[in-house]
Amino acid sequence: MHKLAIVAAAALTMLGGAAFAQETIKFGYIDPLSGGGASIGEGGLKTFQYLADEINAKGGILGRKIEILPLDNKTNPQESLVQAQKAIDAGARFITQGNGSSVAAALSDFVTKNNTRNPGKEVLYFNYAAVDPSLTNEKCSYWHFRWDASSDIKMEALTSYMKDVPAIKKVYLINQDYSFGQSVRADARKMLGAKRPDIQIVGDELHPLLKITDFSPYIAKIKASGADSVVTGNWGQDIALLLKAAADAGLKVNWYTYYAGGAGGPTAIKQTGLDHQVFQITEGFANSGHQPAMDFEKTFRAKVNMSLWYPRAVNEMRMFKAAAEKANSLDPVKVAAALEDLKFEVLDGGEGVMRKDDHQFFQPIYISSFGKLAADEPFDEEGTGWGWHLVSKIDTSKTMVPTTCKMTRP
Amino acid sequence: MLELIVISTLNGLLFGMLLFLLSSGLTVIFSMMGVLNFAHASFYMLGAFFGFQLTKWIGFWPALLLAPLLVGAIGMAVERYGLRNTHKHGHVAELLLTFGLAFAIEEIVAMMWGRSPVDYRVPALLDFPAFTIFSTNYPAYKIFMLAVSILIFIVLLMVLKRTRVGLIVQAALTHPHMVGHLGHNVGRIFMLVFGVGSALAGIAGVIAGPALVTQSDMAAALGPILFVVIVFGGLGSLPGAFIASLVIGLIQTFAVALNGSLASAFGPLDPSAGPSVLTDIWNVTIAQVAPIVPYLLLVIILIVRPMGLMGTRET
Numbered sequence: 001m002h003k004l005a006i007v008a009a010a011a012l013t014m015l016g017g018a019a020f021a022q023e024t025i026k027f028g029y030i031d032p033l034s035g036g037g038a039s040i041g042e043g044g045l046k047t048f049q050y051l052a053d054e055i056n057a058k059g060g061i062l063g064r065k066i067e068i069l070p071l072d073n074k075t076n077p078q079e080s081l082v083q084a085q086k087a088i089d090a091g092a093r094f095i096t097q098g099n100g101s102s103v104a105a106a107l108s109d110f111v112t113k114n115n116t117r118n119p120g121k122e123v124l125y126f127n128y129a130a131v132d133p134s135l136t137n138e139k140c141s142y143w144h145f146r147w148d149a150s151s152d153i154k155m156e157a158l159t160s161y162m163k164d165v166p167a168i169k170k171v172y173l174i175n176q177d178y179s180f181g182q183s184v185r186a187d188a189r190k191m192l193g194a195k196r197p198d199i200q201i202v203g204d205e206l207h208p209l210l211k212i213t214d215f216s217p218y219i220a221k222i223k224a225s226g227a228d229s230v231v232t233g234n235w236g237q238d239i240a241l242l243l244k245a246a247a248d249a250g251l252k253v254n255w256y257t258y259y260a261g262g263a264g265g266p267t268a269i270k271q272t273g274l275d276h277q278v279f280q281i282t283e284g285f286a287n288s289g290h291q292p293a294m295d296f297e298k299t300f301r302a303k304v305n306m307s308l309w310y311p312r313a314v315n316e317m318r319m320f321k322a323a324a325e326k327a328n329s330l331d332p333v334k335v336a337a338a339l340e341d342l343k344f345e346v347l348d349g350g351e352g353v354m355r356k357d358d359h360q361f362f363q364p365i366y367i368s369s370f371g372k373l374a375a376d377e378p379f380d381e382e383g384t385g386w387g388w389h390l391v392s393k394i395d396t397s398k399t400m401v402p403t404t405c406k407m408t409r410p
Numbered sequence: 411m412l413e414l415i416v417i418s419t420l421n422g423l424l425f426g427m428l429l430f431l432l433s434s435g436l437t438v439i440f441s442m443m444g445v446l447n448f449a450h451a452s453f454y455m456l457g458a459f460f461g462f463q464l465t466k467w468i469g470f471w472p473a474l475l476l477a478p479l480l481v482g483a484i485g486m487a488v489e490r491y492g493l494r495n496t497h498k499h500g501h502v503a504e505l506l507l508t509f510g511l512a513f514a515i516e517e518i519v520a521m522m523w524g525r526s527p528v529d530y531r532v533p534a535l536l537d538f539p540a541f542t543i544f545s546t547n548y549p550a551y552k553i554f555m556l557a558v559s560i561l562i563f564i565v566l567l568m569v570l571k572r573t574r575v576g577l578i579v580q581a582a583l584t585h586p587h588m589v590g591h592l593g594h595n596v597g598r599i600f601m602l603v604f605g606v607g608s609a610l611a612g613i614a615g616v617i618a619g620p621a622l623v624t625q626s627d628m629a630a631a632l633g634p635i636l637f638v639v640i641v642f643g644g645l646g647s648l649p650g651a652f653i654a655s656l657v658i659g660l661i662q663t664f665a666v667a668l669n670g671s672l673a674s675a676f677g678p679l680d681p682s683a684g685p686s687v688l689t690d691i692w693n694v695t696i697a698q699v700a701p702i703v704p705y706l707l708l709v710i711i712l713i714v715r716p717m718g719l720m721g722t723r724e725t
Contacts, residue, residue, distance in 0.1 A: 205697060207666075211631070213622040217663045218666060220417040223546055248547065250545070263526075264527075
């Protein structure tokens with residue numbers, strides 16, 4: 001039913017758009033609101049709407065209110081370009097997207113071309129979750145800014161942790177078959193090989209993206225391989241269903257994941273009974289212990305009725321405001337210039353920086369595990385009674401990976 | 411390895427039986443009415459969503475009975491007020507009607523339940539591991555799904571082979587006009603068959619919903635596979651649909667379970683060792699190819715044996 005409300009709200013904003021054109025800052029949110037990625041796409045939409053409300057309640061940016069335009073791209077690159085054009089036609093000069101690096105690459109390219117062809121009508125693309133390293137390396141663009149740690153930063157941190165766990169002997173890699181999944185797999189092989197040459201890679205699987213509804217055949221294969229740990233970059237229903245199938249089959253391994261915390265993941269982990277054996281790597285989490293973040297989490301949960309999956313979205317919107325105020329303008333060209341090398345206190349504490357060379361945001365990274373909560377950890381997930389617990393923190397300076405980006409500046 | 415084979419066989423059988431529940435109705439409707447019902451997978455989706463909603467209100471077991479009846483009633487209404495009226499305009503009109511219906515149902519479902527997956531859970535009574543085989547648990551619910559599918563297969567076979575209604579339906583499969591000339595109310599038979607076929611899809615939806623994902627694109631994801639099953643099995647042939655369902659279920663499951671690529675078949679002469687634009691193709695594994703295998707089968711069977719595995723008429 002609430003979907004209907006969103007559609008109605010979107011329709012109303014489109015109708016009323018012209019009248020408010022002078023006042024609101026149109027912010028295009030292009031992500032899956034249908035199909036296999038819908039559960040996380042809708043979560044992201046609620047997050048951005050909450051963040052816009054938060055900024056608007058404090059007077060907006062330079063006196064203008066932010067208005068989120070929800071656009072459904074069905075996790076499809078072609079569809080995303082149609083939606084991006086729709087956003088631009090509706091007056092959006094800033095768009096954000098996160099789910100799917102294949103989509104991100106298409107959008108980045110689209111925005112770059114658009115800005116070359118339409119000087120004076122530039123559009124900025126804020127990427128909050130597509131982590132394929134190529135987006136800030138060989139395919140980098142001046143108009144693309146990424147707030148999530150790229151896949152190689154995450155894998156670097158993850159393997160540094162795995163290196164010191166002697167129990168890991170046999171690792172199974174299972175990933176989605178597209179640019180991001182392939183980069184996770186390649187990075188895992190390369191970095192584990194360098195840091196722990198004794199670890200055996202007993203399986204290396206690529207499966208179709210967001211198409212599998214029953215992972216039992218894959219779980220049977222993992223089981224047969226004798227793996228003690230699984231490394232996966234799966235997200236959305238691909239991680240939730242993977243864990244659900246593992247729970248059904250009673251597979252007991254350690255899971256090193258990028259996105260086990262997404263919709264459905266925690267419920268499935270609780271089902272497996274794997275207490276503190278599923279790890280996640282993020283730029284922040286509910287029980288991080290940093291007071292402002294925990295206060296934010298509390299009000300966010302009370303109002304939106306979900307946990308904050310995207311602390312990076314908070315950083316993104318707050319930095320957008322900071323950059324616009326620094327430039328004293330909402331002209332995308334000036335905002336982009338102000339974002340470069342902008343230092344910012346992130347939600348979960350510590351300083352992050354938007355590197356000028358490749359427009360990758362660097363920030364402290366956390367590895368956390370999911371299981372029974374300690375006394376000072378107030379937040380559980382999906383009503384399971386279990387929550388995320390700090391395992392390791394990696395400071396900003398240690399996450400700086402080199403870049404090959406040579407971007408064309410305006 | 412033995413463990414992998416046993417578990418994969420079970421998983422393959424299960425998926426195959428699920429396909430059969432859907433394709434049995436579709437193949438009978440197809441051969442009787444000459445209409446490829448594009449909305450058939452949508453009835454499966456309706457079954458899953460009705461099952462989910464009724465489970466919330468009155469519990470899983472009553473839902474298992476009621477939801478398929480509801481879907482069957484909708485199916486009959488579609489036949490009586492939709493297809494029967496378009497029939498005089500020929501098959502293309504009927505085809506377009508079911509095509510439009512499939513989209514309409516998807517949008518209506520999305521409007522009512524949203525586009526993200528709904529929380530349709532396995533009933534608590536069946537939420538335990540049925541048995542442990544080589545230290546892998548096999549969920550009781552999946553055994554239940556398998557049992558229901560087999561039961562329906564047997565009932566369907568008995569009805570078709572042992573009852574008068576079955577005789578007429580069988581006759582209508584091969585000689586629809588003759589059955590009409592003999593004085594049977596072919597219209598009512600069509601309506602009943604359409605209703606039963608839809609109800610079967612509904613049952614498949616109710617029981618598959620909790621095990622797979624219940625969301626508004628589930629029909630679109632499964633629909634194409636169904637057409638492969640009925641063409642592969644042979645038009646109007648239940649045993650054909652049965653064999654084709656199992657074959658496709660097993661092939662898809664085992665393709666995932668198998669390792670190996672084109673390159674590895676060459677052993678030390680592995681052509682991917684040398685850099686080439688074809689390296690990517692050489693290294694594609696069987697598991698990656700799994701999703702397209704059924705469609706390859708469709709193409710091959712149409713070339714080699716156009717009437718399908720057990721069919722008697724040309725598709």
